[in-house]
Amino acid sequence: xxxxxxxxxxxxxxxxxxxxxxxxxxxxxxxxxxxxxxxxxxxxxxxxxxxxxxxxxxxxxxxxxxxxxxxxxxxxxxxxxxxxxxxxxxxxxxxxxxxxxxxxxxxxxxxxxxxxxxxxxxxxxxxxxxxxxxxxxxxxxxxxxxxxxxxxxxxxxxxxxxxxxxxxxxxxxxxxxxxxxxxxxxxxxxxxxxxxxxxxxxxxxxxxxxxxxxxxxxxxxxxxxxxxxxxxxxxxxxxxxxxxxxxxxxxxxxxxxxxxxxxxxxxxxxxxxxxxxxx
Amino acid sequence: xxxxxxxxxxxxxxxxxxxxxxxxxxxxxxxxxxxxxxxxxxxxxxxxxxxxxxxxxxxxxxxxxxxxxxxxxxxxxxxxxxxxxxxxxxxxxxxxxxxxxxxxxxxxxxxxxxxxxxxxxxxxxxxxxxxxxxxxxxxxxxxxxxxxxxxxxxxxxxxxxxxxxxxxxxxxxxxxxxxxxxxxxxxxxxxxxxxxxxxxxxxxxxxxxxxxxxxxxxxxxxxxxxxxxxxxxxxxxxxxxxxxxxxxxxxxxxxxxxxxxxxxxxxxxxxxxxxxxxxxxxxxxxxxxxxxxxxxxxxxxxxxxxxxxxxxxxxxxxxxxxx
Numbered sequence: 032x033x034x035x036x037x038x039x040x041x042x043x044x045x046x047x048x049x050x051x052x053x054x055x056x057x058x059x060x061x062x063x064x065x066x067x068x069x070x071x072x073x074x075x076x077x078x079x080x081x082x083x084x085x086x087x088x089x090x091x092x093x094x095x096x097x098x099x100x101x102x103x104x105x106x107x108x109x110x111x112x113x114x115x116x117x118x119x120x121x122x123x124x125x126x127x128x129x130x131x132x133x134x135x136x137x138x139x140x141x142x143x144x145x146x147x148x149x150x151x152x153x154x155x156x157x158x159x160x161x162x163x164x165x166x167x168x169x170x171x172x173x174x175x176x177x178x179x180x181x182x183x184x185x186x187x188x189x190x191x192x193x194x195x196x197x198x199x200x201x202x203x204x205x206x207x208x209x210x211x212x213x214x215x216x217x218x219x220x221x222x223x224x225x226x227x228x229x230x231x232x233x234x235x236x237x238x239x240x241x242x243x244x245x246x247x248x249x250x251x252x253x254x255x256x257x258x259x260x261x262x263x264x265x266x267x268x269x270x271x272x273x274x275x276x277x278x279x280x281x282x283x284x285x286x287x288x289x290x291x292x293x294x295x296x297x298x299x300x301x302x303x304x305x306x307x308x309x310x
Numbered sequence: 311x312x313x314x315x316x317x318x319x320x321x322x323x324x325x326x327x328x329x330x331x332x333x334x335x336x337x338x339x340x341x342x343x344x345x346x347x348x349x350x351x352x353x354x355x356x357x358x359x360x361x362x363x364x365x366x367x368x369x370x371x372x373x374x375x376x377x378x379x380x381x382x383x384x385x386x387x388x389x390x391x392x393x394x395x396x397x398x399x400x401x402x403x404x405x406x407x408x409x410x411x412x413x414x415x416x417x418x419x420x421x422x423x424x425x426x427x428x429x430x431x432x433x434x435x436x437x438x439x440x441x442x443x444x445x446x447x448x449x450x451x452x453x454x455x456x457x458x459x460x461x462x463x464x465x466x467x468x469x470x471x472x473x474x475x476x477x478x479x480x481x482x483x484x485x486x487x488x489x490x491x492x493x494x495x496x497x498x499x500x501x502x503x504x505x506x507x508x509x510x511x512x513x514x515x516x517x518x519x520x521x522x523x524x525x526x527x528x529x530x531x532x533x534x535x536x537x538x539x540x541x542x543x544x545x546x547x548x549x550x551x552x553x554x555x556x557x558x559x560x561x562x563x564x565x566x567x568x569x570x571x572x573x574x575x576x577x578x579x580x581x582x583x584x585x586x587x588x589x590x591x592x593x594x595x596x597x598x599x600x601x602x603x604x605x606x607x608x609x610x611x612x613x614x615x616x617x618x619x620x621x622x623x624x625x626x627x628x629x630x631x632x633x
Contacts, residue, residue, distance in 0.1 A: 034437070035537050042434040046445070049431055052505065053449060056463045059474050063466065071466075075477025117349045124346035136347060143358040147566040147614065149587045150607040153600050154361035154368060183357040186350060215342060244456040246569045247587075251595075261458045268462045269576030275466045282459035293454035294447050301513060 064280040071275040086280035093277055098256075099263035100285075106174050106259060107242035110181035114189055114238045115231060117182070122193035123219050127205065137194075140187045148247050155180065156251055172254040180248050185238035192237075196230030197223055233299035236292050243289060260285055368604040375598035384601070391605035402593070406606060408581070409589035413565060416496065416585060420503040421560045425553075427504065428511025433545065436519055446516075453509040461573040464502045465490065468574075490575060495583040503570050507563065511556060518552035519545070554625045561621075562614065586610060 063071055064086055066079040090096050125133060159170040170176035200223055208218040224231065249262045258266075264285075268278055293300065368384075369391055371377075377384035397403040431449065435442055452460060467474040468489035476486050489498045522544065530540045568587035571579050579588050590610070594603030 038434075038537055045430050045434055049427065049449065050445075053452060053509075055474065055478075056460060056467060056505070057451065059467050060459075060463045071472055073472065074482050075472060075474045077477075117353070120346040121350040124343035128343035130340070130343045133343075136351070139359075140350070140354055143354065145562050145614070145618070146358075146362070147587060147607065147610055148568060149566070149590050150365055150611055151358060151361045152591070153594055153603050153607065154364035155357065157368070157600065158356075158361060158364060179353065180357055183353050186353065190350060240454070240456070244458060244569075246458055246572060247591075250572070261456070264462060265458055265573045265576075268465055268573075275469075275472065278462060279466065282462055286455050286459045289456055290451055290454045293450070297447065297450065301517070 060279050060282055060286075063276050064283050066276045068274060068276055071279075086274075086276040087284070089274070090277035090281045090284075093274060094263060094267050094281075095258075096260075096263070096281055099258055099260045102174065102253075102257055103243060103260040103285075106177045106181065107239050109174070109178045110185070110242040111235050111238040113178065114182040114185045115235050118186055118189035118193050118234060119219070119224060119231070121186075121190045122197055123223065125190065125194040126197035127202070127215075137191070141191060144187050152248060152251060155248075159252065171252060172257060174257050176252050177249060177257070177259070180252065181242040181245060182238070184245070185234075185241045189234045189238060192234055193227065193230055196227045200226045229299045233296055236296055236300060240289060240293070243285075365604050366608055368600055369608045371601050373599070373601035373604070387601055391601045392609070395602060395605045395609065402602065405593075406586075406589065409584045409586050412496070412582065412584055413586040416500060416503070416583075417561060417564045419500050420507065420564050421557065423500070423504045424507040424560060424564075425511050425557060427508040428513075429515050429549075429553075431508075431512045432515035432519055433541070435516070449512055450509050452506055453513070457506065457569055458573050460506060461502060461570055464498075464505070465574050468498050491580050493582050495575065495580040499571055499574060499583045499585075502574060503564060503567065506570065507560060511560065514552060514556045515549065518549050522548045551629070558618065558621060562618070565614065 062077070062079060065082045065084070066076070067081060067083050067085070070076050070080050124130075125137060156171065159176050163169045163171055168175075170179065204222050204226070205218050208222045209215070213221060244261060245259075246261045246265060249259045250265075253259060253262060264278065264281055267273065370387055370389070371384040372387040372390065373384040394400060394402055395406055398407060435446065466472075470476060470486055470488050470490075471482075473489070475489060476482060481487060487494055489495065526544050526548075527540055530544055535543065566587055567585060568591065571583060571585050571588050572591075575583065578592070579585070584592075586606075590603050590606045593606070594600055
């Protein structure tokens with residue numbers, strides 16, 4: 032099909048604009064991380080006056096980046112593992128069984144995604160503080176509280192996406208396994224989970240991204256010992272005197288693994304993300 | 311929950327009682343899906359459902375800093391919190407209304423721009439050309455980037471004296487504009503928000519386009535329809551269901567956005583860019599009056615529910631008319 036010339040020129044103009052718009056911050060991040068401090072304390076420079084890797088080393092002592100990193104890694108990792116595990120069981124129930132309350136569960140869990148986080152924040156803060164006071168289980172200020180909170184953020188979407196994935200695995204496989212004497216749980220673990228691996232990996236990436244980038248709850252629910260990267264970097268970047276080259280180096284460090292993982296598994300993630308909207 | 315699990319199995323066929331083993335197996339089969347859902351359900355209750363109910367209860371109490379550690383002892387306030395929050399003669403009410411107005415303006419502009427850019431990019435990238443896959447991956451980077459890393463980078467770019475934006479515009483010296491305080495901060499917020507959300511719109515519209523059968527375009531082309539006509543009569547109507555969901559999701563995300571302004575401006579957002587989530591957060595944790603904060607949150611929830619219900623009603627009526 033031939034296109035009119037106008038469309039071709041519009042394409043060049045629009046895509047060109049979007050490339051610049053998308054690329055500018057990425058360019059700023061990547062080049063500024065290689066600049067000596069003097070370069071980021073004067074008028075903007077497009078190129079480093081000399082390339083240095085010092086910011087990548089210095090940021091670890093300017094702020095306790097190592098501790099933030101460890102906290103983020105523990106919290107996001109634990110939230111991901113738990114969220115994916117819980118979602119696998121729930122999604123199996125939704126995909127393979129018809130039972131009263133099935134629809135209600137799916138709809139209400141998904142709709143919690145739409146509510147403003149600020150609505151849960153104040154009560155959750157109070158509940159965590161009060162649980163700590165009455166039972167001694169410290170949820171406020173600890174990683175555990177954050178793990179529990181984060182895993183529910185990704186849980187609805189994880190259940191939904193995995194249920195869709197399980198639906199696409201033929202039921203005959205389950206039946207054969209049941210005939211072989213496996214129980215339902217054995218069938219889930221031995222047959223369905225291996226067959227759904229790409230979907231499970233995509234869900235895990237999504238859960239990890241959600242926890243890794245969260246700011247609102249982390250800013251309230253953590254103390255100086257359990258600060259995550261998101262809050263730690265945010266706090267530092269709003270101080271009066273900021274070493275921007277080091278902050279850009281830190282941003283690069285925290286972004287590259289996530290972006291790489293996303294782009295590598297793009298195909299699975301995109302399929303899951305878009306399935307709901309398109310269906 | 312337990313009542314459902316313990317429910318006796320349906321009456322067995324008339325005559326002989328079924329062997330006990332089979333009863334137990336049947337009971338297990340009924341209980342199994344609920345057991346599988348139990349962990350998910352328990353956590354959703356703990357983190358979403360119960361806090362929401364507690365939040366609603368809190369909004370009817372005089373919950374100040376003295377009662378944080380024992381909130382059930384807080385005195386009843388009736389509708390007092392709502393009266394304060396909605397009183398336009400009081401500073402609290404006026405600031406809330408101001409923040410609401412800012413949020414509405416921010417949402418309309420950001421969602422409109424993000425949707426437009428996403429749709430334009432998706433439609434223009436429909437035909438295959440060299441480097442298309444690469445470009446698509448590149449456009450998804452803002453979506454994959456940890457949100458705070460992206461917004462911190464923008465904060466750096468928007469610095470008055472050292473930032474890229476003033477460098478790009480060739481503005482320096484004493485007349486250079488500030489981007490993170492004053493009236494400009496609203497537009498900074500819009501640009502950063504659009505930068506973060508348009509790739510999502512792009513992603514969804516792209517998936518919607520892939521679901522349009524190619525022969526529709528070929529048939530339209532055979533009928534002599536030009537590019538624009540094909541866009542109007544094939545692409546647009548077939549994308550409508552996708553767009554309906556997309557716009558609703560974008561609206562809810564943008565309206566509730568806390569992270570972007572919080573990371574961009576820090577604890578104290580400029581008045582011109584004070585979105586409602588940040589406003590509630592600030593007024594709750596500055597004064598430690600959680601009763602007022604909860605009343606504002608409940609009003610926000612009611613507003614969102616109303617808009618969503620109205621939107622869905624209009625959307626489904628339209629769909630029925632079209633059908």
